[in-house]
Amino acid sequence: MNDKYIAPEMLSPNNLSQLAQMMDRRPKALLIAGGVHVLTRQDSELFLLPPEVIFLKQVSELSRLTRNDRMLEIGACVTLQRLFEQAQDYLPAIVIYALRNIANVAIRNQATIGGSLAISSYRSDLFLVFAILGAKVEIRSLKDGKLKKVKRVALIRLVREGFLILDSQDVIVNIRLPISDWTNWQFLKLHRPFSTDKRSLVIVIVARVEKDIIHSFHMGTLVQGRYLVYDYTLDAQLIGRRYPILQKDMLFFQNLLEESLDHEEYVMTDYVRYTLISVAMKFLRG
Numbered sequence: 001m002n003d004k005y006i007a008p009e010m011l012s013p014n015n016l017s018q019l020a021q022m023m024d025r026r027p028k029a030l031l032i033a034g035g036v037h038v039l040t041r042q043d044s045e046l047f048l049l050p051p052e053v054i055f056l057k058q059v060s061e062l063s064r065l066t067r068n069d070r071m072l073e074i075g076a077c078v079t080l081q082r083l084f085e086q087a088q089d090y091l092p093a094i095v096i097y098a099l100r101n102i103a104n105v106a107i108r109n110q111a112t113i114g115g116s117l118a119i120s121s122y123r124s125d126l127f128l129v130f131a132i133l134g135a136k137v138e139i140r141s142l143k144d145g146k147l148k149k150v151k152r153v154a155l156i157r158l159v160r161e162g163f164l165i166l167d168s169q170d171v172i173v174n175i176r177l178p179i180s181d182w183t184n185w186q187f188l189k190l191h192r193p194f195s196t197d198k199r200s201l202v203i204v205i206v207a208r209v210e211k212d213i214i215h216s217f218h219m220g221t222l223v224q225g226r227y228l229v230y231d232y233t234l235d236a237q238l239i240g241r242r243y244p245i246l247q248k249d250m251l252f253f254q255n256l257l258e259e260s261l262d263h264e265e266y267v268m269t270d271y272v273r274y275t276l277i278s279v280a281m282k283f284l285r286g
């Protein structure tokens with residue numbers, strides 16, 4: 001029986017330039033932020049890691065949390081709990097609500113924002129919330145031994161099955177989240193998120209209403225932890241309307257919503273369709 005266990009080489013860079021050097025020399029190394037996903041996805045009794053592991057949590061640039069008038073810049077290794085505790089005066093209420101509903105404090109103290117967006121097998125609640133709120137992710141790729149090549153990806157553009165595709169040369173450095181005053185919002189998480197359960201559903205709706213007029217509206221849904229459903233038509237039609245929506249316009253919006261849910265049946269099951277329409281129409285009724 002071959003039960004030899006060779007301990008992996010564990011590296012812990014302090015800054016981006018050290019990280020770049022380590023990644024350059026070990027192109028197959030696994031990056032670990034909080035390690036929650038990596039740990040909980042182990043399916044053997046013996047905890048297994050690849051031969052080379054790079055821990056990101058000590059990288060100073062990845063732990064920054066700053067803001068200006070328009071946005072919060074969240075380092076990829078900021079933990080869910082730290083974001084909640086240190087930025088709650090600036091975070092949109094829906095983010096605070098979503099964070100508080102993820103697992104428990106122990107896990108939130110460990111799991112990072114970057115790790116929550118980078119998972120390649122499912123999308124988290126935060127992926128949906130951040131996407132709907134217009135967040136952009138800054139990714140740096142290794143080139144000539146340096147992490148210099150910068151790419152900014154708006155999460156909302158990754159609709160349907162577009163995961164954040166990272167290769168082993170890419171690192172999420174930070175996430176830019178616009179600071180907006182969403183006056184009305186709804187967050188609903190049903191059944192087991194991230195599971196293949198056909199009823200697994202997360203719905204996020206945000207609106208900015210001033211003097212009873214809708215100035216901005218976004219609604220997105222995450223089905224089975226994979227499929228991001230988002231349609232601009234509803235947003236465009238709602239801007240400038242009175243809120244709550246007038247009774248005489250309700251049928252128009254219900255039809256519009258039904259048309260926008262034109263997805264494959266394995267994504268948009270009757271249950272998902274019914275729940276989505278009920279939640280959205282209730283929101284529009286105020």
Ligand SMILES: Cc1cc2nc3c(=O)[nH]c(=O)nc-3n(C[C@H](O)[C@H](O)[C@H](O)COP(=O)(O)OP(=O)(O)OC[C@H]3O[C@@H](n4cnc5c(N)ncnc54)[C@H](O)[C@@H]3O)c2cc1C
Nearest residue numbers: 033034035036037038076111112114115116118124125172
């Ligand atoms: C019991 C339990 C319940 C949970 N419930 C929820 C929930 O309801 N909603 C929710 O949203 N989350 C939930 N989570 C957390 C979520 O599922 C992830 O496990 C967690 O957010 C991952 O973050 P991490 O920092 O630990 O990532 P890690 O495990 O460190 O990394 C995850 C993946 O991302 C890559 N990665 C990490 N950081 C970077 C980076 N900066 N650049 C490039 N690649 C990177 C890693 O290589 C790895 O492939 C739950 C977790 C547990 C254990």
